[in-house]
Amino acid sequence: MTLSLTASVPSRGLALELSLAAGERVALLGPNGAGKSTTLDVLAGFLPASGPLLLDGASIGAAPAYRRPIGLLAQQPLLFPHLDVLGNVAFPLEHRRGLERRAARAAAAERLEEFGVGHLARRRPPQLSGGQAQRVALARALAAEPRLLLLDEPLAALDVTAVPEMRRALRAAMEGRMGVVVTHDPLDALLLADRAIVLQDGRIVEDGPVTRVLSAPTSDFARSLLEQSPWLAAADLTALRARLA
Numbered sequence: 170m171t172l173s174l175t176a177s178v179p180s181r182g183l184a185l186e187l188s189l190a191a192g193e194r195v196a197l198l199g200p201n202g203a204g205k206s207t208t209l210d211v212l213a214g215f216l217p218a219s220g221p222l223l224l225d226g227a228s229i230g231a232a233p234a235y236r237r238p239i240g241l242l243a244q245q246p247l248l249f250p251h252l253d254v255l256g257n258v259a260f261p262l263e264h265r266r267g268l269e270r271r272a273a274r275a276a277a278a279e280r281l282e283e284f285g286v287g288h289l290a291r292r293r294p295p296q297l298s299g300g301q302a303q304r305v306a307l308a309r310a311l312a313a314e315p316r317l318l319l320l321d322e323p324l325a326a327l328d329v330t331a332v333p334e335m336r337r338a339l340r341a342a343m344e345g346r347m348g349v350v351v352t353h354d355p356l357d358a359l360l361l362a363d364r365a366i367v368l369q370d371g372r373i374v375e376d377g378p379v380t381r382v383l384s385a386p387t388s389d390f391a392r393s394l395l396e397q398s399p400w401l402a403a404a405d406l407t408a409l410r411a412r413l414a
């Protein structure tokens with residue numbers, strides 16, 4: 170399974186080429202306005218790429234967002250407020266995978282159990298805590314078995330007590346599939362990705378193994394990350410990654 174994207178979005182100053190190998194998980198880093206969210210928008214189908222977007226060699230660039238085999242988890246859970254939790258997770262099963270309503274709801278109930286939120290099935294999104302809502306949103310993003318998972322600062326809105334558990338859930342979710350995670354947190358990049366790409370002004374300015382980019386950066390942005398987080402240089406990042414896995 171591979172991904173290849175050539176994107177040019179002049180209105181947002183984005184011009185890049187990106188390839189992911191099977192099972193590869195990439196952290197997109199860069200300053201505000203560098204083009205990270207725009208890149209996710211292009212992959213997800215909210216903005217046209219203008220160049221080819223190939224998944225396993227097949228073009229998906231013309232497919233609308235809801236038809237792409239791609240799951241997106243944003244900083245805010247963006248659950249449908251008029252549906253209960255079960256209805257939210259059943260939605261992509263019914264409308265993307267084409268299951269009948271009853272089958273979709275049965276499969277959604279299984280998914281919720283898997284994510285430890287089965288007891289919340291009848292609640293509406295406003296009755297959930299931030300951490301619960303984010304787990305439900307992850308269950309929904311994974312419901313249709315996406316081949317590529319996009320995470321846009323998925324931990325940024327959670328308090329410190331909810332982060333480790335959600336991070337573990339995200340690691341498990343990315344197992345065996347390709348992933349792109351936008352983050353401002355070097356620890357999230359280290360724990361969720363194998364490779365790091367640094368964007369600046371809509372261009373790729375650094376690309377390499379995440380442990381190398383964080384500990385021996387070549388781009389201005391990654392250097393500033395290291396200055397602000399000196400532990401990146403002091404720690405054995407490979408060992409730290411394995412220990413916190």
Ligand SMILES: Nc1ncnc2c1ncn2[C@@H]1O[C@H](COP(=O)(O)OP(=O)(O)OP(=O)(O)O)[C@@H](O)[C@H]1O
Binds near residue numbers: 181182200203205
């Ligand atoms: N809805 C929009 N309409 C027009 N221009 C936009 C829109 N959203 C972002 N931009 C512009 O596109 C460029 C890339 O922004 P983008 O949001 O992709 O950056 P980012 O790296 O995700 O930034 P941040 O870290 O602040 O989220 C910026 O110049 C931004 O001002």
